[in-house]
Amino acid sequence: MRDAAVAISHAQLARGVVERLAPDETASFELIAQPYLDDPSFGGRAARGRGRGGPPLASGLDLAGALTPTVVVVTGWALGALAQGAAAELANQGARLTGSLLDRFRREPRTGGAAVSVPVAELAPGRLGAVRDSVRAKAEALGVGPDRAAVLADAVVGELALLREENEERDESGESRENRDHTRTERAGRNAPDPGPEAVPEPPR
């Protein structure tokens, strides 16, 4: 059980959180989220370009219009942490948050919206509490207010808990591990078929 792993799609996790928190953005999720899923540095790069005012005859305003980009960033953050092993990641969370400058220079995508293999043990209730704190801190670092950051962190953890429960139900029903993994991967692959390295995208602003 301890060696078991679940493949979680970044896009699927983010979509689930958006469905909970901003249902009005569900229909446009793909259009808004795709650049952030494709290129984890997109948010930071675009914001830096906009910081100079943008091209001529553009609005030149860097507005925080939708929740989806923030969700994509924090879910990528959470998945990256879980995939690496939450303990190691969360132990360094303070350094990671203050080290956003280093993140800017990190060019290679880490998930690109693809499925990430997460050890089932990392989805245990005790671990998810630490993930909640980490996600909330990340959201606040992105400029989200404390109340909204708490709601966002709850939603992310809620989605992860659902995934864990689904996994446990399958265990109890005696489904073979191979079949279970295959099903999970297939489900995840619907949104992001190409597995890739893990990612923590740049903040959107």
Place this chain on the structure above:
Amino acid sequence: MTRHDTNGQIDVRAFPSDLTLLFLLLAASVLAGDFFFARWLAELQAPVDCSRASYAPSGPVLSCPKDAGAVFTGTLTGLFQVLVPGVAGFAFASRLRIRRHVPLETSPFRGAAETVRALVAAAALPASPTLLVGQRLRAGAHVAGPPGRPHLVLGPELLAMHDKGGSARRVFDVVVRHELAHLQARDLWLHFLVTVLRWSNMYAGAFVLFAVILDLGHGNGATASDLLAAVSRVVLLTLLGELIARAFLRLREHEADLRGGAADREALIAAVRDGVAGQSTARLGAWLRHHPLGADRLGVALAPGRILASSPGRLFLGATVAGVLFETLQDMLRRAADDAGKPATTLVTGVVVGLPLTLFLAFALWRHHWYGGRTGPGRLVATAGVLTAGVAGGSHLALFTQVSGFSESGYPLDPLLLAGLFCGLLLLCAWTTALGALHHRTDPAATRMPAFLTLAVPAVSVVGGWLFALLWTWAARLQGVRLGCAAEENRTVPLCLSGSPGRDIAVSVVETFDSVPVLVVVILAAVAAPLLIRAGGRARRGRPVAPDARDTVE
């Protein structure tokens, strides 16, 4: 009157734009340079036409002029070569900015699409834009494409704000109106012109550099210092064009903000406040931005009267580009004129360039006077100093006079001439400001500006045109004397032996300008204009404030 209570009342639309004049000066300067460049190239390449040959007066040397037809067609070809890269560059950049975007109609943002269509219809644009969603625009928006077929590109995060209602929906409306305001003001055409001018400036400059380097390589007289001077001129001239073009584009953004936010000023302020948070605040970098600094943009949104404020830097740019134009036009006319017509070229140059420069100066001073409520003597002295530096410095930046064979060009850096220019400009600034101040006393809200401008603009044009004709004639004659005195055979001419040729030439210039009718017209304009403005103000005083005294916007 303080700055703040003035800002709350001024009708900013009543003032003519000094930056538009600055842009026109830039356009004239660049196009004159392009024409000069094209003609110079054509004359080099054109074959000689010996059917109209004549013997040179100095001896039995047959002198064949260049074929006029070939020079004409060569000039057109040269102009085509200089201007086409800008057109192609604009078309290419426009295409890049609208590629890979999806039509708004086919996107999931149906409610937003309907609202945008309604806003487009309400804007009554000359050409309806194609509506697109730019996936990588985030919450931004822009207009792009050929001016006749505009495209309005909106970011998905901005479109998502539409369905959120409340303040987000109002911000969405303001951003869309801002972009539509660009189309209403035909800013795509202006951007097209700016792009063509910038590219032709750089292209012609690069060609001149190439010519100087070739000349240097072949040992035809060009030296390393010539090369350095040419490089400096090209760089500075290109930078000058860029700075003016970007200042002009920044003004368009302010105008679009005010027009777009006219229906919902609170939403405009909210959008700008949120949208510029975290943007760069570097003042030096602000000169090269297409958009105003966040603080400036918010300042104008909060108090639109700020758009009237002028800066020494902007005045310097205007004076510098006028200096370039003075020298370019002078050289061009001198080459085109015959011996009898040459003396008149300084007069024509002085009036043709001095007039728009005077209007630019007057508009800048008047706008700033209404913004600040008063203009102190320190500001007048500083303005005159900045303009003197700009005109004198700019005249030494003109590219094509040096390359095509004239040894000395530019406003002579003679202390007497510089002092004359400074004093003339100081008097002009003081008199122009006095005109504005007289009207400002009875019309601080600028509700009767058309009447003031109808009287003041002709008067300022007459006085400024005359002043610059006088000053430029003085400068050009001294320039000519210095050029002539450099020749060995002229060393013994009394003027060349004079210890202060500037003063001697000043006397001759005054004699030239002693035409009684002209002097009467100038004095009449200088004296009558303030009297008439004052009389108009007195007649109005005591009447109730016009009921249509508008707020700052619309």
